[in-house]
Amino acid sequence: AQTVTQSQPEMSVQEAETVTLSCTYDTSENNYYLFWYKQPPSRQMILVIRQEAYKQQNATENRFSVNFQKAAKSFSLKISDSQLGDTAMYFCAFMSFGNEKLTFGTGTRLTIIP
Amino acid sequence: GAVVSQHPSRVICKSGTSVKIECRSLDFQATTMFWYRQFPKQSLMLMATSNEGSKATYEQGVEKDKFLINHASLTLSTLTVTSAHPEDSSFYICSAKPWDRKEKLFFGSGTQLSVL
Numbered sequence: 084a085q086t087v088t089q090s091q092p093e094m095s096v097q098e099a100e101t102v103t104l105s106c107t108y109d110t111s112e113n114n115y116y117l118f119w120y121k122q123p124p125s126r127q128m129i130l131v132i133r134q135e136a137y138k139q140q141n142a143t144e145n146r147f148s149v150n151f152q153k154a155a156k157s158f159s160l161k162i163s164d165s166q167l168g169d170t171a172m173y174f175c176a177f178m179s180f181g182n183e184k185l186t187f188g189t190g191t192r193l194t195i196i197p
Numbered sequence: 198g199a200v201v202s203q204h205p206s207r208v209i210c211k212s213g214t215s216v217k218i219e220c221r222s223l224d225f226q227a228t229t230m231f232w233y234r235q236f237p238k239q240s241l242m243l244m245a246t247s248n249e250g251s252k253a254t255y256e257q258g259v260e261k262d263k264f265l266i267n268h269a270s271l272t273l274s275t276l277t278v279t280s281a282h283p284e285d286s287s288f289y290i291c292s293a294k295p296w297d298r299k300e301k302l303f304f305g306s307g308t309q310l311s312v313l
Contacts, residue, residue, distance in 0.1 A: 116300050125306070126235075126288065126290075126306070126307050127304065127306050127307070128241075128290065128292075128304035130302075133300065135300075174240060174241070178300065183229055183231075183246070183294060184231070184243055184246065185231070185241075185243070185292075185302060186243075187240045187241045187242075188240065189239070189240045190239075190240050192238075
């Protein structure tokens, strides 16, 4: 079974600064997807970014980018120029190619300080 | 983007009653839907996988007779919490997967269930 670990329960950063959220996972599979989801106070799950394991290039979406290290089984999220609206819970998640289920990490509560 | 509608958003019920939660994919067909449970300040825990036209697959430790799942059409899955008790109080979230994009999951807005 896959496991996803987020070792930072809470983080805070000043507005406009850069912050990196950590995620490690454990799997014996070679083909899979990794995700970062954002859950703001509304509790709506919002997809931030997705990475296919077979792609070496790190995914980017505007201010959000990942550092995907497949050998190390690490998948960190970098948020640049952080904004107040980035305040939320962030969940790292794993999905194998052969299984449609998402396995979530325990989450990191990120607070952007004005 | 694709929309998943989940209703109700909030429900309060008496202990012993049953509550039904609906999850609809509004602009795509979803052969598979998932039901999650989230306790305060915790992560999402998968309860069951709902497949259109067949029985749901429950995760270990989830009582299938307590949490009845029906996926009668390609756009609708329902979760019924039967004989609810205070310990069933939680935030329930559904997600739906388009039939042609396995890596795409769209989430409903969740249902906060409070059992008195």
